[in-house]
Amino acid sequence: MISLKDIVPAATNTISTQFILLDKGNIGQDGKETTCLALVADESASVHFQLWGDECHFFEPGDIIRLTNGIFSYHRSNLVLRAGKKGRAEKVGEFNMLFVETPNMSEIKWANDPTNPRKFVKEAVLSSHSRIFPTLL
Template sequence: MIKDLRPTAFNNIHTVFIILEKGPTVRGENGSLLSLCLVADQSASVHLQLWGSECDFFQPGDIVRISRGIFSSYSGNMILRAGRKGKLEKIGEFTMVFSEFPNMSKVQWAQEPSNPAVWIPIGLHNPHSSITTQNNIQKVL
């Protein structure tokens, strides 16, 4: 589930989601095609980065399975992506229950002091409130 995402350096994410919005396709710094999407499942949403031919293949309304995905910082933003080891595959269209809140890409993360390999949520930007607290994020997650 998307709400269970935590920053990682490993390709260990397996989940299913629907593409809600797809941004324009742009050329990255190395010349490759990139597109940023908003995707969601019943638990939360997250930004997904499409790369190369994925930009043309996937569209809003597609239900997608990611295997061996990675959730990490890219250009200063937390995003989900297949990366080199992962795989995205379309498995359906249009019919899926989803929740746009919380957006896991907007969660603020910190390494746990006693175990730097573990990331913990420390804040959440709520578009309906200017108040962000640790208590609010614990209620949501």
């Protein structure tokens, strides 16, 4: 299990973590597939999570989700975490989990690591909080 603050964009399905779903955007179509962008968070950070197919209708705000072998990468120019074809997201509970909304890992600008071009490093914080999902005050 990795904390959300430690995830780094990569082209591999290696992220196993647990988070709580805070907010959902509108459900739409991406080609044949139903998709929906969501805000999820754990005690260390938040991130945008891309829901696919049945996930879009099933997961609701307040659900605690366990992600196994997920991927954090650019999808249509948005940096999102998702289960992908090889990963799995499943509901393990509701409500009883703490979270923070900042930093948001999708709102960080990443650059290639000069010492290792296959890796990303943090370059700048684009926004402290999600610019898509408003904070509830």
